Amino acid sequence: MPLKILIKKNTYFDSVSLMSISTKANQLPDVEQAFVAMATEMNKGVLRNLNLLTPELEDAKNGDLMILIKGASDELNEQSLLAIEELFKKKPGAKGEHQAKYATLASARENVPGSNLAVVSVNGAYAVREARAALEQGLNVMLFSDNVSVEDELALKQLAHSKGLLMMGPDCGTAIINNKALCFGNHVRQGNIGIIGASGTGSQELSVRIHDFGGGVSQLIGTGGRDLHEKIGGIMMLDAMRMLDADDQTKVIVLISKPPAASVEKKVLAEISRCSKPVVVCFIGGKEADVVKAGGVFAKSTKEAALKAVLLTGVKEEDLDLHPLNWPLIEEVRAKLKPEQKYIRGLFCGGTLCDEAMYAALEKYPKVYSNIQLNPEYRLKDVSKSKEHTFLDFGDDDFTNGKPHPMIDPSNRIERLLQEARDPEVGVITMDFILGYGSHADPVGVMLDAINEAKSIAAKEQRHLEILAYVLGTDLDRPNLQDQIERLSAAGVTIASSSANTGLLSREFVCKGEAQ
Amino acid sequence: MMASPQLFQEKLNVINIGIEMFRDDLQEQQVPVTHLNWMPPGRGNVDVIRALDQVEKSALGEKIAKANAQAVERIIQSQPVLIGFDQAINVVPGMTRTTILHSGPPITWDRMCGAMKGAVTGALVFEGLATDLADAERVAASGAITFSPCHEHDCVGSMAGVTSASMYMHIVENKTYGNRAYTNLSEQMAKILRMGANDESVIIRLNWMRDTLGPILRDAMKLAKEIDLRLMLAQALHMGDECHNRNNAGTVLLIQALTPYIIQTDFTTQQKKEVFEFVASSDYFSGPTWMAMCKAAMDSAHGIEYSTIVTTMARNGVDFGIRISGIPGNVWFTGPSQQVIGPMFAGYKPKDSGLDIGDSAITETYGIGGFAMATAPAIVALVGGTVDEAIDFSRQMAEITTAQNPNVTIPLLEFQGIATGIDLVKVAQSGILPVINTAIAHKDAGIGMIGAGIVYPPFECFEQAIVAYAQRYRHG
Numbered sequence: 001m002p003l004k005i006l007i008k009k010n011t012y013f014d015s016v017s018l019m020s021i022s023t024k025a026n027q028l029p030d031v032e033q034a035f036v037a038m039a040t041e042m043n044k045g046v047l048r049n050l051n052l053l054t055p056e057l058e059d060a061k062n063g064d065l066m067i068l069i070k071g072a073s074d075e076l077n078e079q080s081l082l083a084i085e086e087l088f089k090k091k092p093g094a095k096g097e098h099q100a101k102y103a104t105l106a107s108a109r110e111n112v113p114g115s116n117l118a119v120v121s122v123n124g125a126y127a128v129r130e131a132r133a134a135l136e137q138g139l140n141v142m143l144f145s146d147n148v149s150v151e152d153e154l155a156l157k158q159l160a161h162s163k164g165l166l167m168m169g170p171d172c173g174t175a176i177i178n179n180k181a182l183c184f185g186n187h188v189r190q191g192n193i194g195i196i197g198a199s200g201t202g203s204q205e206l207s208v209r210i211h212d213f214g215g216g217v218s219q220l221i222g223t224g225g226r227d228l229h230e231k232i233g234g235i236m237m238l239d240a241m242r243m244l245d246a247d248d249q250t251k252v253i254v255l256i257s258k259p260p261a262a263s264v265e266k267k268v269l270a271e272i273s274r275c276s277k278p279v280v281v282c283f284i285g286g287k288e289a290d291v292v293k294a295g296g297v298f299a300k301s302t303k304e305a306a307l308k309a310v311l312l313t314g315v316k317e318e319d320l321d322l323h324p325l326n327w328p329l330i331e332e333v334r335a336k337l338k339p340e341q342k343y344i345r346g347l348f349c350g351g352t353l354c355d356e357a358m359y360a361a362l363e364k365y366p367k368v369y370s371n372i373q374l375n376p377e378y379r380l381k382d383v384s385k386s387k388e389h390t391f392l393d394f395g396d397d398d399f400t401n402g403k404p405h406p407m408i409d410p411s412n413r414i415e416r417l418l419q420e421a422r423d424p425e426v427g428v429i430t431m432d433f434i435l436g437y438g439s440h441a442d443p444v445g446v447m448l449d450a451i452n453e454a455k456s457i458a459a460k461e462q463r464h465l466e467i468l469a470y471v472l473g474t475d476l477d478r479p480n481l482q483d484q485i486e487r488l489s490a491a492g493v494t495i496a497s498s499s500a501n502t503g504l505l506s507r508e509f510v511c512k513g514e515a516q
Numbered sequence: 517m518m519a520s521p522q523l524f525q526e527k528l529n530v531i532n533i534g535i536e537m538f539r540d541d542l543q544e545q546q547v548p549v550t551h552l553n554w555m556p557p558g559r560g561n562v563d564v565i566r567a568l569d570q571v572e573k574s575a576l577g578e579k580i581a582k583a584n585a586q587a588v589e590r591i592i593q594s595q596p597v598l599i600g601f602d603q604a605i606n607v608v609p610g611m612t613r614t615t616i617l618h619s620g621p622p623i624t625w626d627r628m629c630g631a632m633k634g635a636v637t638g639a640l641v642f643e644g645l646a647t648d649l650a651d652a653e654r655v656a657a658s659g660a661i662t663f664s665p666c667h668e669h670d671c672v673g674s675m676a677g678v679t680s681a682s683m684y685m686h687i688v689e690n691k692t693y694g695n696r697a698y699t700n701l702s703e704q705m706a707k708i709l710r711m712g713a714n715d716e717s718v719i720i721r722l723n724w725m726r727d728t729l730g731p732i733l734r735d736a737m738k739l740a741k742e743i744d745l746r747l748m749l750a751q752a753l754h755m756g757d758e759c760h761n762r763n764n765a766g767t768v769l770l771i772q773a774l775t776p777y778i779i780q781t782d783f784t785t786q787q788k789k790e791v792f793e794f795v796a797s798s799d800y801f802s803g804p805t806w807m808a809m810c811k812a813a814m815d816s817a818h819g820i821e822y823s824t825i826v827t828t829m830a831r832n833g834v835d836f837g838i839r840i841s842g843i844p845g846n847v848w849f850t851g852p853s854q855q856v857i858g859p860m861f862a863g864y865k866p867k868d869s870g871l872d873i874g875d876s877a878i879t880e881t882y883g884i885g886g887f888a889m890a891t892a893p894a895i896v897a898l899v900g901g902t903v904d905e906a907i908d909f910s911r912q913m914a915e916i917t918t919a920q921n922p923n924v925t926i927p928l929l930e931f932q933g934i935a936t937g938i939d940l941v942k943v944a945q946s947g948i949l950p951v952i953n954t955a956i957a958h959k960d961a962g963i964g965m966i967g968a969g970i971v972y973p974p975f976e977c978f979e980q981a982i983v984a985y986a987q988r989y990r991h992g
C-alpha cells in the first residue's frame with residue numbers, strides 16, 4: 001500500500017493532543033494506518049517495529065512533527081492528509097453553555113441551595129425512595145408516578161405532614177404552584193381561587209373554567225387520587241386547606257374529588273366549618289345536604305363549582321357568558337339519529353371528565369356501564385366490548401398497563417373509536433382533548449383521520465354518527481385552543497363548551513322522548 | 517407540625533427526577549429546574565436494593581456514618597513520607613526468591629492476560645529463574661513460582677505490577693499510623709516490563725535499574741532520611757498534575773528533592789548522569805511514588821468495623837477487584853476488567869488494547885487521578901474533551917465520596933479538597949462509578965504501552981460488596 005509521509009520541521013505539539021489526533025486519524029474512512037507524532041526516539045522506535053521507519057523519518061528531530069499515512073492509493077492518501085490537517089485546527093466557539101449534572105437528590109439539593117420542590121416521575125418501584133429522600137431534605141414533592149402502594153403513600157404523607165411540606169400525588173399529576181404548572185396543567189390566569197383536587201383532570205377543568213369566567217387561580221394542589229380514601233384519611237387535602245386558609249392571596253377555596261370515604265368526609269366537613277374562607281365543594285356524584293350543613297357551598301358539576309367560586313370573589317353573574325345548553329342543536333341532532341341509535345359511547349383521556357359525563361347520563365338513564373363504575377353491576381367485565389351506554393376512561397390501569405397515558409399516546413382510543421362507529425346502536429361518541437403542559441403537542445391532529453374514518457363508516461350504512469368533542473384548554477395554552485376547535489369543527493365534530501356541558505349534551509342527543 | 521404556606525412565598529425552584537418533558541415544560545415557564553441524571557438505585561438489582569434498604573436503616577446507618585468518619589479521618593490525617601529504597605527481597609513482607617507479585621486481585625498463571633504473562637516471563641528471565649522467554653513460560657506454569665497480589669504484601673504495582681525479588685522498591689512510611697507501603701521503580705518509556713514488553717532491551721534496562729539507579733536512590737535516601745510526599749503531592753496538584761496520568765510537575769519536584777543527595781553518593785559522575793537522563797526521558801518517574809503514598813494512607817483506613825469506605829481498587833487485566841474497610845483482610849469483590857477508552861499512540865487501534873490493568877487505581881481510591889481531573893487541564897484530551905468536562909469528573913466524584921481532603925486541594929474548584937473516601941453505599945445508591953485515569957497496554961505479551969484514557973470499574977464489584985456487607989452486618 002502506498003505511503004504518504006510529511007515531516008513538519010520545528011512544529012511542536014504536546015503528546016496528549018497528538019495521541020488524540022492520531023486516534024481520530026486512524027478512524028478516517030480511507031486510512032489503513034495513520035501515525036501522527038513528534039519525531040522522538042521512542043516514536044521512531046515504534047515506527048521501526050512497524051517497518052515504517054524510512055531514512056527521511058530516521059533523520060527527523062525531536063522538535064519535528066511526523067505525519068505518516070498508509071492508504072489504498074496516493075490520491076486517497078492526499079485526501080486523508082487534508083483531513084488530518086483539519087484535525088489540527090481548533091474549533092472556536094465550540095464551547096456551549098455548560099450545566100453541572102447531578103445524579104442524586106442529595107447532591108442536587110446541596111448544590112442548588114434555592115431548590116424547594118421535587119417532581120418525581122421515575123418508575124413506581126423507585127419513586128417512593130426518591131420522594132422520601134426529597135421530603136427528608138425538606139423539599140415539597142409532586143409524585144407523578146403511579147403504582148405506589150397505599151402503605152407507602154400513607155408513610156410519605158405522614159412524613160410530609162410532620163414537616164409541614166406538600167406531598168402531592170401519587171396518581172394525580174396536576175398542580176399549579178405560584179402560577180407555574182407542574183406535570184399536567186394549563187396556563188391559567190393568576191388569581192385568588194385556591195383549588196385542592198384529588199383528581200387530575202377535574203382540577204384542570206376547574207382551573208380552565210375559572211379562567212374562562214375571568215377568574216384566576218392562586219394555587220392548585222393535586223392531592224392524589226387516593227387521598228380521600230379511608231386508609232390515607234385525607235391528610236393532604238386537610239393540610240392543603242389549612243395552607244390555603246393561611247395564604248393571603250387565596251380568597252376562595254374549591255375542593256374537587258370523587259365522594260370521600262365517610263370517615264374522611266367527616267374530617268373534611270369539620271375542616272370546612274373551621275376554615276375562615278368560603279369553600280366550594282364539588283365531589284362528583286356526591287350529596288349536597290352535609291356540605292351545606294358544614295357551611296360549604298355545594299356544586300354539582302365542575303362548571304358550577306367554577307362559577308360559584310368566581311362569584312364568591314366578587315364577579316357579577318350578569319357579566320359572564322354562562323354557555324347555556326344549545327337546545328336547537330339538541331333538537332337537530334335528535335332528528336338525525338335513527339330510533340335504534342340509542343346509546344352514548346364516551347372515550348375519555350381524563351378520568352374526572354369521564355366521571356362527570358357518566359354522572360350526567362346516570363341522572364337520566366339507570367344503566368350506564370364503565371370501566372370506572374363504582375357499582376359492580378355496571379362495571380364492564382370485558383373492557384374491550386361496550387354495552388349500552390358506556391363511558392371509558394383510557395387513563396385507567398385497564399388501558400395504561402405498560403403504555404403511556406392516552407394524553408400522550410392516542411393508539412388505544414383510535415382503535416376504539418372505529419369499533420364504536422361500526423355499532424348501529426350508537427348515536428353519539430363523546431371525546432375529550434386535553435391541551436396544556438404535559439399533553440400531546442397536537443391531540444386533535446392525531447385523531448382527525450380516525451374521526452373522518454368513523455364518520456364515513458356510519459355514512460356508508462346511511463347512519464348519522466354524532467361526534468361530540470370537548471377541548472380542555474385556555475386561550476393561553478399550547479397548542480392553540482381556537483385552532484384545535486376549528487379543525488374539529490371542519491371535520492363535522494360538535495364542540496361542547498365545558499366538561500359539564502359535554503355530559504349534558506351527550507345525554508340529551510340520544511334521548512328518545514322520555515328517559516329510558 | 518402545623519402546615520405552613522411557606523412555599524407560596526418563595527420562588528419555585530424544582531429538582532426534576534424522571535420524565536425530561538416535565539423539565540422542558542418548567543423551563544418554558546421560566547422556572548429554574550435541575551434535572552437529575554438519575555439511575556435506579558443499585559442499577560435496578562433487587563439484591564442490591566434490599567441490601568441498601570438494610571444499611572439505610574437508622575441504627576446501622578448511624579454506625580456506618582461514625583465508622584466512615586473515622587476511616588476518612590485516617591485517610592486525611594495520614595502523612596506518608598518516603599524513607600528509602602531497597603530490593604524487594606530485603607523489605608517486602610513475605611517476599612521470596614521465587615515469588616512474583618502482580619497487580620490486582622489474585623490470579624493464576626493460566627488466566628493472566630497477555631501483558632501480565634509478558635511481564636512475568638520477562639521477570640523470570642531477569643531473575644535468572646529461566647534461561648529465556650520460552651523457558652520462562654514453562655517455569656511459570658510449573659508450580660514452582662508463587663504468584664501473589666502486590667496488595668497482599670503492602671505493595672502496589674503499576675500496570676502488570678510484576679515485582680520480583682531483586683527489583684528496587686520505594687519504601688514509604690505513614691508517619692501518623694506507622695504502616696509502610698512499597699512499590700517498584702518507574703521504568704519510564706513505553707516498551708517496558710510492567711506494560712508486558714520483555715525483550716532484551718527491557719532486561720538490559722532492568723539490570724541497569726538494579727545495579728545503578730536503585731543503589732544510587734537507596735544511598736541518596738540514606739542521606740535525605742525522609743521526603744514528605746503528601747506535601748509534595750499537594751504542590752504537584754497545584755502545578756497541574758492529577759498524579760496518575762500526568763506526572764510532569766511531581767517528577768520535577770521529586771528529582772529536585774533527591775538531587776542534592778544523589779550527587780553526594782559514591783557513584784561516578786557518569787552513573788549519576790545516567791540517572792538524571794533516565795528521569796528526564798519521561799515524566800512518569802514519580803508515578804509509582806504517588807501510588808505508594810496513596811497505598812500507605814489507604815491501608816491505615818482498612819479494617820474499621822462497619823465502615824463502607826472502599827480502601828482498594830485494583831485490576832489484573834482480567835478481573836477488577838475492590839476491598840472494603842469494614843470487611844477486613846484480603847476479601848476481594850471482583851468483576852470483569854473493562855476496556856480503557858482514550859487516544860492511542862500513533863500506529864495502534866482500539867482492537868490492539870488489553871483490558872484495564874494495574875494497582876494505580878489506588879490513586880483514585882485516595883482521591884487523585886481521575887478524581888482530581890480538574891487540576892490537570894493539560895490532559896483533558898485523554899478524557900475526551902473540554903476543561904468543563906474535566907471539572908465535572910471531579911465534581912461528580914464528590915457525589916460518591918464521604919469527605920474532602922483539606923490537605924490536597926484543587927485551585928480550579930475554589931481550592932476545594934479532593935473528593936475522599938469512596939462510599940460503597942453511595943456508589944450502589946447512585947450507580948455512579950469511580951472514574952479512573954489510566955494507561956493502555958497492548959493485549960499481547962511483549963509489546964508495551966499503546967495509549968491512555970479513562971475507565972470505570974464494573975458495577976458487579978460494588979453489587980457483590982454491598983450484598984456481602986449487608987450479610988456481614990445483618991444483625992446491626
